[in-house]
Amino acid sequence: MARLIRRGLLGYLLLETAVAVALIAGFGFGTALLVLVGGYLTGLMLAGSQVRRRLIGLGSAAGRAGALADGALLTVAGLLVFVPGLVSTVTGLLLLTRPVRALAGPALQTALLGRLFAGTAPPRAPAGDGVIDGEVVDVVDLGCAAGSVECADGAATA
Numbered sequence: 001m002a003r004l005i006r007r008g009l010l011g012y013l014l015l016e017t018a019v020a021v022a023l024i025a026g027f028g029f030g031t032a033l034l035v036l037v038g039g040y041l042t043g044l045m046l047a048g049s050q051v052r053r054r055l056i057g058l059g060s061a062a063g064r065a066g067a068l069a070d071g072a073l074l075t076v077a078g079l080l081v082f083v084p085g086l087v088s089t090v091t092g093l094l095l096l097t098r099p100v101r102a103l104a105g106p107a108l109q110t111a112l113l114g115r116l117f118a119g120t121a122p123p124r125a126p127a128g129d130g131v132i133d134g135e136v137v138d139v140v141d142l143g144c145a146a147g148s149v150e151c152a153d154g155a156a157t158a
Helices: 002-027 029-056 067-082 086-095 098-116
Strands: none
Touching: 002 029, 002 086, 029 067, 029 086, 067 086, 067 098, 086 098
16 A cells, blocks of 8 residues: 555645646746746735635535545645646636536545545345254243232232
8 A cells, every 4th residue: 555655645736747848848847836826926816715605505505415525636736736836726626616526526425435435334134044953942941030019910919
């Protein structure tokens, strides 16, 4: 698992570096810097407005289906905007828009529920002919318990 995380992080760093180099080579350092800072500031403003909107509609969002996934996607979008790099900023900006969240929400729910219930198996019927082995114990009535006012059969004791 740690190896997978390291490879993913290395791939992300290589992708961000390649995009930054291509942006600088294509438009120059000053323009690339303006694009990065502009994307970052736009993401901060959008994330702030989404947080405000979420806090205002907090009571009504509780009953709305998919509110949890929507909030999780907003959190991920906010984090991606804060991570430096053009790819993460653009991904965060896209996730801050409602149509992209509407498309990504069901996929996130399916992925999380699949992970959550990955190790559990549905209940199975018993193998064989359905007969459960057991032992029958004979119950003998010994009479009324000491100190009781009424026996099990309803007769009163003195």
